[in-house]
Amino acid sequence: MSPTRRPRRDTEHLLTLVVGLLLMVCPAIASAARDERAPAPTLVDCQERFAARPDEQAAVMCFYECAQVPQARDAVRRALISLGEQHPGNGWLALVLGHVEFLSDRKAAEAAYLRAADLFHERQDAEGEVLASINLRSIALKQRRTEEALSWTHRVGEVARASGKPDLLARALIVEASHLHDVEHDLGRAVRVLKRAEPLTFPDGTPGLQKQYLTLLHSISERLGWLEEATEASVRLAEVARSSRDLFSEARARHSLANLMTRRHLRDRAPETRAQALRMAREALVAARNAGVQQLEAKALRLIADLLGDSPEEQREAEELLRQCMRIAEELASDERKVSCLWTRAERRAHVDPVGAIQDSEESIQLALGVPDPLILALALRGRAQVAYLTQPVPKALEHAERALDAVESLRASQSDALIQAELFASWASDYHRLAGWTLEAGGATGKTALIDPREALSRAFAMSERMRARSLLDALAASHALAAVEETPKHKAQRDEVRGRLTAVQRKLLEPTRTVEQREAALRELQELERIERDLRPAPRQGAREFASLESIEQGLGEDEALLAFLVGDDTDTRGGFAGGAWVLAVTKSGTRAHRIPERALLTPAIALFSGLLERRDGSEAGAAAALYTQLLGPALAHLPAGVRRLMVVPDGPLHDLPFATLRQDADGPPLVSRYELSLVPSASLWRHWRQASVRPSGGEALVLADPDRSVRVSDARVVAKERMTVFAEAARAGALPEARREGRAVVEALQGTEVTPDLRTGTEASERALKSADLERVRVLHVAAHAVVDAEAPERSALVLAPGSEKEDGILQPREIAELGLQGALVVLSACRSASGAVLPGEGVLSLSRAFFEAGSRAVVASLWPLRDDEAADLVARFYQYLAQGLSSSAALRRAQLDAIDDGLPAAAWAGLVVLGDASLTVTPPREAPLPSLPLLATGALVGVLLLGLLGWRWRARRPQR
Template structure:
């Protein structure tokens, strides 16, 4: 059973029995609450008795009446007013606003910091729910001020959670919201109340889901479900059931499964039932909308959906919940689009106007998306495409509100299918003559470039200079301290004999240090980026090059509407053509099958390789100009994991590399960025690190360059890597690029960081790599430490600061090209980190390489590089050598070039002579001019003296 299914089952078991909490009214229970208050009126515990009893909707009115009476007779007890707000919040959020406000001001007059913080938090939450964001922000600031002044650690934690909630609700800086909540998590679960835990877990789950961390969101909701059970909290049960149904729906949208709709509808109906039991109008409105969205188009289901959406809108108006109203409006608009275009457009316009009125970027992006979806069914296609482009503009406003690259990329990934839809529908418009064919391709190409590797492109295009005041000596020292702490903690985690409890403690410490280091990083100044146009790309390609841009979307969305499909744009100097491909759901298993067959090393992959060739490449390659010998591939989705080199036209034919050089390119814009840079003069250094010697390494010999983070200490030596290092050294000895070989203990993290890397033309690392898909920033190249302050784990945060100058980086290690995938951004691999460090091309592998095979292949690669071949030409030559030698595809097809395939890091002797001649003329012409001027001056002086 999938992880999501297991967690849903676990939550169902956890919540089982909660329904029994609600029952017939028990007046004596509320009477006991009054008795308890009379005995102990001074604190919050007695007042909270009324809230606990009000969990049953049948007791709610009685609880409000009794609380009102007590407030009238005890006006000096604001805890009663605060709890009244809690009771009202269950079913009438608009009424709760006044109660929370009165309680907060009363606590302020009494100088009760805890009470004001609690009331302020709840007031801010209800104000946000009612769309009053400006006043809500004032209360966030006030709560923080009071919490800090109190000196109470628990109140300060509550303020952290509140700040994170505001950022999350508005879609602003989700990365900071996540880090604040992770910081609070440790403190909350070391002694916080159940209420604080619920607040923390709800916020953490919401932010995690918005960033695409679905597993973490599910874990948080699982813990929240357990709290709901133990505290008999019907409201939290409703929240959890709704969240699980929504997450399952989001997962299904990204990775549809046949027959998934009935199960999703069942979950949504259970969430609706739970919301009704809790008597929560907010949760009921959300559940009604979700059920309506999942219902089909048949007459009975259409009537049911109409009823649910009418009820949803009524509830949203009664309770004053603009976000719920907006969502119900756009859902009704999408359902009406096929049957009543005018009504659908009215609903879509009203949703958009409400979103603009409340000025919430998250609402606006969603409302514009819905408006464009309606337009695709009610307007001419060109007009619908323009509205979809407006929707992407709104998404990118939301993206720019994120303050760091990682949260930008994570947020962006959840909107990637909107880019796929627009690009695909635009290409369809070109096919049907709704748009001129050329215009359609230009616009689709522009949408593709807006999607691709945005954070990497912006990081490289922007100046690395810091904004004024952002980086201070104090911040630099604090970050250096955090980095030292990270190194120390990771060194401990590499020890083999750690107890499980100590490992758990150290991992928690590591997480906190990672959060602190991330917040202390200097933020690069943002620069406006210009994406490459299709015309520019055609003009700048070589006559021997073709750029194949893959857009791997779905044919239909969850509602059965066209979703753009999958395409490849074949771009050359002579023009561009578009070809349809099988959709993502068909390609994903096909790519996985090919990888599995290659791993068998028996040639059984030939048929699957030919099938994928036919589906992905055959139509495009048939129409390429005969001069094309290099394919620049812009992969998408499952194609990031595809070994293109192994594809072949026929099962019994030669592989693709027999005809073409291959290179992966993140985007056309990045390709232009690299090629616009000035060509470096010949010469420089090749820095080679091979077979790093780690003191803790065992004596066993590793057969593959791999491992996982928790097993790094058990990685073996790589004797073939040491031989490989000497081979690289020998291959480059007589070239303009002089090798410097570091092996064993000298192949260290400290030595690499201390090197003058701006003079390095080639950086070659023959070592283990560990890839952590769940936490990409913990992936690492495993080197010798070289100094006490280093741990030997060269991780992305350190790689990006190396300062490489247009170098070629060769990662002769396991899975240097693999890692977590983010839709649009691509693979968060070690290779990607080297690009951010300034590399111009990276050679890395998709899968673990056997040590001997890696050494053999790289020996041939450097032999061809030393002859003056470019980075992709040399790899093609080496791979052909391996294929002709009879080696299986597993030995050579996983190694690939990323970046600028035309880079020539080792100029040939002829190029050296040409460069020397150019340099000679550069020196000679100024010298000649100086000589002539000197001669003229001498003649003038002599003539002047003769006069």
């Protein structure tokens, strides 16, 4: 999350409130009242209009337009009161009187709005009653009467639904979403409710309604870190504002775009984005002043001051801008604006006036405690930590930074949706990187004099690392083992089942290739609505154990032959040139822990992308890049590992999620890392401990193997043979046959025969979603799926394994929400499907992949792929993996042996390095087999042959097999 991110609060100031209401009441007149090119009408004009059309809403709204001239306000008020006495049943007179009274007397305004609501109710005027209720809700919110505001929110919804009018339904949904956003801070439900208003608002809604929708969409999207959607909303808002000649909304859109560009600058740290953001912020300031909106003016002043550099000229300009910002905040009596001005001034003062900076930051926290928005407090605490780092002893700064993260975690806990929790949390990942780096630096890890005990620094940095990682997955697994699990009511479960049945039916439509473009678009819109309903019906995230793994517990839990490498990939410097935490790898072994610096995120991201491109060439050209990445990421850490370490558990971060560590090598012409170590990836050390401590399942069980699912309605139809296991969701309906996957399935069966695990092979139409869901999964020790996978990085919950349906009630698209409910109880899952370990990477949370869903289902280890697999190569590699797995080797040892065989066969890294083990690498599915002792003649013969061939085999890698 960017330090410049600021929430929009329409109820914060009188002008914002009134203009926002009028956009809903009468956007054309409200816009004209703010447009300098349209002079306000006189009182005489309005009286004449009303006399001609006393029942017309626009004629009454003329009086409010006239009241924008302060000198005319009292006369307008008296005229409205007089007309109200003459026309006691006219609710519009009472409503507009409320608008005028609000400019000077909020209590009188509320009385007028209450009368308007009653009059409209008596006349069954749904539009008027909705608008009066919206105004009363806004006043209640301004006075922090939240329960009363909620009751008005409900009334708006009831009246709008009873009317059946699309525009009123849209207004009601926007009001409900606003309440969820502003009061309950439940961003997931807010955006889902708001999205229901979109088809009612575009393209036929009034400009005022569209502006309300887009403003709220921008605010929610920005909070969640959805910068692209927030930008799109702001651009659309600017277009609507220009077309309706609304200076206020155009100024708000300009400020939003400037703020978003600042967020991009903080993310990308490119000089050109800073210049763009500064230019856009100055334009936003001009627009705010032209519109006469002081709140937006204060926001723009603060934003410019935050973007200015540290030269004497820029420092003087920033000080002047912040003085103006504070003056406006005082005039508006806006604690929220004052808080943001204070923390920005504190950060700029830190180098030149430490005492003043500390005073400003402390005052910002005290004010933030009284603002009913936890985000404001979190931002103020972050600013306090930054000031403390620059002005006070490091231990004090670390305490302030930890307080800020506590506030962030409170924000996270307020969300009722696990994915939204993760997305909101992701915006703050850089804060965890910063604090971990500050702590390691204080412990002397950068070579500076240690300011705190080095061991304490390692422990605290490791704790920060764990607090950041895979929180939603850790919560889900911890909650699934909690004794007091929340049971779903039969009624609620029936509702969910009904919605999921409708989802399946719609997805079956989308998978039919004969559908027209129009039919597919309609089905997609229906799918989006059903997905929102299904998300709302899910139980709220259950908070599991809050105990994260300590460094000491991980050290004690590791074997003598194991090491855990936890990466933290942050930035070296912030936008002002200060230390932003840097990038690190913590190498943890049973004998202790060391921290090593690695290149920062901005350098690693393009380097890994280049390396991936070279791997795809399949010509060995990646060798030099593999050696360079080894040196940068692993060299120092591996050099200090104890000699007996043979297994590495890697906790990746940021761009490292896409890196095939097995291919890295010490020298360009040397063997890859997999020749020395067993490798696995784990989302966090806490999850690794969770899996490692899980009880061992008794021997026996089944291996359910689903291979080459046939989605054809008529089995006799010939299917196209696919060359690769496809990755595009749109191609799921055209998924071709995978004949090598059938061979792979038979190889799995052959390898496991004679073991304690009984294989059950399903192919073609029997390799179905129904077969999987109806299987006795409590007995399944191994689940193997050799099929297509589709990965949707923009909508991770639509990613799926493509199976045969097996039933009219299934679509064959096995998605994360379905996977998570399978109940696998510690099974090993092998996904021989393209990109089943990849997907959208969410900072902190990790990869939102299909593999992750199987962990939620109870799997302890998942073997999956980082990139598309060729059908024949995948079959060969997996067949070898099972041969070694059947011998009692662990999942990581078996995969290592299979990959080494592929290397010996001369296959390129692209053919074998994409398959990875995630989770508990030590998981086995059968006891080790004891090889029979050879007879003495055979021993003698073997020894003689060994002596004769020793010289011939000297060229082979000495690390061809693990040392045991």
